[in-house]
Amino acid sequence: MSKIWVISETQSTLLELLAHAKGIAQGESIVAWSFSAEDAQAASQQGADLVYHFEGLKRPEDCTEELIKRAKAELPVAILCGNSKRAKEIAARLAAALDVGLISEGFNLKRNGDNFLSDRYIYGGLCVTTQEVTAKPFMAVMAAKMAEPLAKGTSCPVETVSTPESNVKFVELRPNQAKCDICGANVVVCVGRGISKEEDLELARRLAAKLGGEVGCTRPVAEDLHWMPEEAYIGISGQTVKPVLYIGLGVSGQIQHLSGIRDSKTIIAIDKNENAPIIESADYALVGDLYQIVPALLNELGA
Amino acid sequence: MPFPAKGVTERMKVIACYKWVLDEADLKVDAKSRALLTDRAKYKISEYDRNAIECGVQLVEQVGGEVIALTAGTSNAKNSIKDALSRGPAQAVLVKDELMGQADSAVTAKVLAGAIRKIGAYDIIVCGEGSSDEYSQQVGIRLGQLLEIPVISFVNKVEMKNNVLRAERKLENGIEVVEVNLPAIITVLPDINEARIPSLKQILAASKKPVQELTVADCGLSNADLEPKVHRLSVLGAVMERKQVRIEGDVSEMVQQVANIIKKEVSC
Amino acid sequence: MSEERFDAIVVGAGPAGSVAAYCMAKAGLEVLLIERGNTPGAKNMTGGRLYGHSLHKIIPNFWEEAPIERKVLRETVTFMTKESEVSLDVKSEKWNDAPSFTVLRSEFDAWLAGKAEEAGAMVAAGVRVDELIKENGKVIGVRCDEDEMQANVVIAADGVNPLLAQRAGIRSELLPKHVATGAKEVIELPKQVIEDRFNLTEDTGAAQLFVGECTRGLQGGGFLYTNKNSISLGLVITAEEFAHSQYSIVDLMEEFKMHPAIRPLIEGGKVVEYSGHLVPEGGLGMMPPLVHDGLLIVGDAAGLVLNTGYMVRGMDLAIASGEAAAKAVIAAKEAEDYSKQGLSLYQKELDNSFVMQDLKTYSKAPAFMENKRIFGLYPSLVEDMMVNLFKVDGVPAKPLLKEAVGTIKHYGGLMQLARDAWKGVSSL
Numbered sequence: 001m002s003k004i005w006v007i008s009e010t011q012s013t014l015l016e017l018l019a020h021a022k023g024i025a026q027g028e029s030i031v032a033w034s035f036s037a038e039d040a041q042a043a044s045q046q047g048a049d050l051v052y053h054f055e056g057l058k059r060p061e062d063c064t065e066e067l068i069k070r071a072k073a074e075l076p077v078a079i080l081c082g083n084s085k086r087a088k089e090i091a092a093r094l095a096a097a098l099d100v101g102l103i104s105e106g107f108n109l110k111r112n113g114d115n116f117l118s119d120r121y122i123y124g125g126l127c128v129t130t131q132e133v134t135a136k137p138f139m140a141v142m143a144a145k146m147a148e149p150l151a152k153g154t155s156c157p158v159e160t161v162s163t164p165e166s167n168v169k170f171v172e173l174r175p176n177q178a179k180c181d182i183c184g185a186n187v188v189v190c191v192g193r194g195i196s197k198e199e200d201l202e203l204a205r206r207l208a209a210k211l212g213g214e215v216g217c218t219r220p221v222a223e224d225l226h227w228m229p230e231e232a233y234i235g236i237s238g239q240t241v242k243p244v245l246y247i248g249l250g251v252s253g254q255i256q257h258l259s260g261i262r263d264s265k266t267i268i269a270i271d272k273n274e275n276a277p278i279i280e281s282a283d284y285a286l287v288g289d290l291y292q293i294v295p296a297l298l299n300e301l302g303a
Numbered sequence: 304m305p306f307p308a309k310g311v312t313e314r315m316k317v318i319a320c321y322k323w324v325l326d327e328a329d330l331k332v333d334a335k336s337r338a339l340l341t342d343r344a345k346y347k348i349s350e351y352d353r354n355a356i357e358c359g360v361q362l363v364e365q366v367g368g369e370v371i372a373l374t375a376g377t378s379n380a381k382n383s384i385k386d387a388l389s390r391g392p393a394q395a396v397l398v399k400d401e402l403m404g405q406a407d408s409a410v411t412a413k414v415l416a417g418a419i420r421k422i423g424a425y426d427i428i429v430c431g432e433g434s435s436d437e438y439s440q441q442v443g444i445r446l447g448q449l450l451e452i453p454v455i456s457f458v459n460k461v462e463m464k465n466n467v468l469r470a471e472r473k474l475e476n477g478i479e480v481v482e483v484n485l486p487a488i489i490t491v492l493p494d495i496n497e498a499r500i501p502s503l504k505q506i507l508a509a510s511k512k513p514v515q516e517l518t519v520a521d522c523g524l525s526n527a528d529l530e531p532k533v534h535r536l537s538v539l540g541a542v543m544e545r546k547q548v549r550i551e552g553d554v555s556e557m558v559q560q561v562a563n564i565i566k567k568e569v570s571c
Numbered sequence: 572m573s574e575e576r577f578d579a580i581v582v583g584a585g586p587a588g589s590v591a592a593y594c595m596a597k598a599g600l601e602v603l604l605i606e607r608g609n610t611p612g613a614k615n616m617t618g619g620r621l622y623g624h625s626l627h628k629i630i631p632n633f634w635e636e637a638p639i640e641r642k643v644l645r646e647t648v649t650f651m652t653k654e655s656e657v658s659l660d661v662k663s664e665k666w667n668d669a670p671s672f673t674v675l676r677s678e679f680d681a682w683l684a685g686k687a688e689e690a691g692a693m694v695a696a697g698v699r700v701d702e703l704i705k706e707n708g709k710v711i712g713v714r715c716d717e718d719e720m721q722a723n724v725v726i727a728a729d730g731v732n733p734l735l736a737q738r739a740g741i742r743s744e745l746l747p748k749h750v751a752t753g754a755k756e757v758i759e760l761p762k763q764v765i766e767d768r769f770n771l772t773e774d775t776g777a778a779q780l781f782v783g784e785c786t787r788g789l790q791g792g793g794f795l796y797t798n799k800n801s802i803s804l805g806l807v808i809t810a811e812e813f814a815h816s817q818y819s820i821v822d823l824m825e826e827f828k829m830h831p832a833i834r835p836l837i838e839g840g841k842v843v844e845y846s847g848h849l850v851p852e853g854g855l856g857m858m859p860p861l862v863h864d865g866l867l868i869v870g871d872a873a874g875l876v877l878n879t880g881y882m883v884r885g886m887d888l889a890i891a892s893g894e895a896a897a898k899a900v901i902a903a904k905e906a907e908d909y910s911k912q913g914l915s916l917y918q919k920e921l922d923n924s925f926v927m928q929d930l931k932t933y934s935k936a937p938a939f940m941e942n943k944r945i946f947g948l949y950p951s952l953v954e955d956m957m958v959n960l961f962k963v964d965g966v967p968a969k970p971l972l973k974e975a976v977g978t979i980k981h982y983g984g985l986m987q988l989a990r991d992a993w994k995g996v997s998s999l
Binding site: 059084085086088089091092093095096097099100101102103104117121122123124125126127128129130131132133134135167168169170171172173174175176186187211212213236237244245247258262265266267268279280281282283284285286287288289292293296297299300301 | 325327330332339407408409412435436437438439440441444445446447448449452453454455456457469472474475476477478479480481482483484493531532533534535536537538539540541543545546547548549550554555557558559561562564565566568569570
Binding site: 343345501503504506507 | 575678698718
């Protein structure tokens with residue numbers, strides 16, 4: 001029986017991949033490759049027909065040679081991978097070994113019989129390209145947060161897999177001290193270069209606190225001015241956020257930043273320059289002095 | 304696997320791969336048709352690759368050796384060589400074929416692998432984590448798999464320790480430290496270093512350094528190998544469909560309106 | 572110091588520098604052309620017009636391979652007031668034997684520097700020359716950050732803000748009255764729209780200069796040049812005046828674009844570039860000594876710009892000066908004398924050419940141009956006369972002459988007008 005594989009070492013993306021796989025399956029069984037017992041359990045209940053669980057790995061990437069061996073033997077119809085750096089490495093190595101294409105950060109996945117189509121962004125987010133793949137297996141690293149995990153159902157079988165040693169020696173993992181606050185936030189208040197002093201970030205913090213959200217920033221605020229940590233910057237090389245509400249304060253809206261907020265439900269922009277790119281890319285735009293508007297807004301909201 | 308495994312040549316040979324890309328800052332999109340307009344666009348060495356070249360050059364400055372700059376492209380890529388050589392490599396290799404104009408990551412990796420096999424023995428290959436135009440983040444990793452050497456991706460710190468390559472990878476949840484025997488390939492993040500700005504002397508010296516041009520046949524490949532696996536059907540300007548409502552009035556009027564909008568979206 | 576030594580180092584790959592490098596390289600000299608911008612032209616700005624004669628002398632029919640935009644076959648001079656424009660509009664095929672072209676500098680300069688490279692010059696871009704190196708009062712090379720490079724002669728083609736010559740004590744700081752502030756926007760419009768709006772046949776172009784309201788009565792003017800698929804629109808305002816006024820050039824540009832004379836021409840267009848630059852205005856009055864031991868000054872750095880109000884020329888003079896400098900260096904090499912004396916052919920060549928002769932001819936232009944009446948009073952005078960000429964409103968008409976004299980009296984009188992007219996004619 002033909003198969004569709006999904007591979008991810010993080011649970012949230014693994015479950016999203018299962019939903020993507022369900023969307024394109026035409027009779028194939030869906031096989032999930034997981035890296036922890038809980039992930040295996042979750043996958044077995046939310047869309048997989050069979051779950052493999054790698055055991056005893058020092059690092060997820062060490063599974064790659066084993067995956068390659070099995071993929072060559074089974075030739076799945078499609079292989080969908082998560083978009084973490086680890087999964088991207090696994091995917092690229094797998095694609096090279098199988099001599100197939102690999103679509104990176106794909107969305108709008110469609111299937112036309114044996115052909116698969118996917119969109120992705122290029123040129124720093126300026127353009128979207130639609131790509132078609134005819135070779136088998138179809139491989140893609142799927143963009144995150146583009147599918148809802150499937151509802152829980154009955155569990156499917158879970159098998160453990162062991163792997164040969166890898167040619168990379170794991171020394172240690174130093175976990176992040178900082179965490180990414182904006183990553184799952186419902187409301188994001190983002191500051192840009194329109195904020196003139198570091199102390200003024202307080203305005204953003206107060207607004208975020210009032211709305212139950214988090215504060216993010218554009219790249220220059222983190223990388224050049226160092227007013228906020230790098231986990232806080234939103235953009236093509238930083239975080240991608242998908243809040244219900246995004247409010248930009250003094251954010252001009254360069255394309256690299258807009259890429260990171262594209263999927264926000266509602267975008268409100270406050271900036272004094274009416275030619276700023278963000279004005280066209282917002283749902284609601286206020287052209288004016290944020291130093292007058294924001295305090296008044298805080299007042300109005302009772303903050 | 305025993306560490307350290309084999310001795311490294313005293314003079315290290317590093318191959319730094321780079322891509323000659325359209326400068327995305329010059330690109331425009333036609334507002335009506337959404338077509339991509341490239342006519343006034345200039346080319347450049349992709350930013351991440353400048354970091355890769357710099358990484359290679361810093362490594363050989365530490366332990367001795369030389370860097371070979373390697374690129375695969377159309378005849379346009381010839382214009383990149385002076386720039387690449389002014390950044391420190393001792394020589395450049397260009398694989399030139401017009402079919403590279405539609406190459407996808409699979410093809411590029413194959414061509415580079417073929418060129419590297421032709422170049423001969425090497426210790427480290429350095430690539431950028433992705434290219435500034437497509438950012439598929441694959442070529443370096445594929446290259447390692449094709450050459451059957453250890454791959455360390457998304458590296459932001461690297462050093463040679465005894466005969467072993469030690470690298471730090473910046474991952475989502477922390478820094479992973481790994482070690483590999485040589486030869487190996489690393490793909491590097493832009494924060495690994497600041498690519499040097501070539502000085503006058505370095506620019507002048509660049510024109511004297513050796514350049515080798517290869518064909519894909521020299522690399523053991525045929526035209527069939529250059530057939531892309533991923534076909535680009537269309538390229539259009541990305542649109543963000545937004546309401547584009549302008550909130551007008553004096554400060555208090557604007558604030559009234561936007562507060563109402565906010566209250567509809569979130570409870571506060 | 573390095574062992575490497577060039578016959579000549581040219582600082583700045585604008586038209587003057589690239590042409591100097593080209594001519595010298597073609598004669599077999601070892602030339603290094605250093606450019607501050609990442610590509611030649613990146614840091615250069617012009618209103619946008621090149622009179623082709625001087626480059627045609629060096630590279631015949633250059634327009635067949637160079638990236639020029641349009642050949643200008645329509646010239647317009649416009650007096651602007653708040654509500655009116657009065658223009659003298661000329662279209663002619665007769666300029667075909669002495670063509671002028673609209674150009675976009677980033678592409679044109681890159682091409683010209685490329686020609687120098689093809690001819691054998693070494694081009695180093697993205698490098699800033701920090702200072703000239705002198706030994707016993709003679710210039711013997713340049714220093715770029717930590718690198719020093721020697722040459723027999725240095726040609727300073729570093730543009731309107733000649734910091735190199737200043738730092739070397741060879742010239743004094745620029746006076747505000749010697750430069751104007753220029754601002755320009757490049758506005759994209761489809762090729763066909765441009766040809767329709769300006770009544771042009773394919774690939775021909777229009778050049779228009781504006782006087783009056785566009786600079787709010789300050790000394791200066793506006794310009795408009797048609798490129799292939801964009802319009803170069805801008806203002807030039809003499810800096811000294813500007814410093815004392817209450818307007819900013821951004822505001823003036825906005826007003827200019829909104830004026831009924833301009834707005835319909837750029838309707839629907841998209842601003843794709845905004846730039847500001849200094850423009851030398853002073854003519855002979857601001858020219859420093861151009862020949863020194865081991866050093867020649869060319870182009871804008873030498874103040875070789877002609878601004879007569881109805882015509883602004885910089886590039887063609889720059890190109891001719893580059894050629895003249897190259898000739899001087901070639902002669903100096905032969906005689907092995909790179910002193911001021913040995914390089915004196917440069918001044919001779921300039922003096923004998925249209926460069927110095929035109930500058931002398933128009934030498935009174937800067938002083939004449941300072942007459943405020945040109946920018947404020949006279950455009951209104953012309954407006955009144957022309958409006959009345961064409962107005963039919965039921966009021967019994969006065970004889971033409973009486974009408975005209977009456978208007979002139981209102982604007983300062985016949986004597987003043989006659990004096991100004993005489994001054995104008997004699998300085999132009």
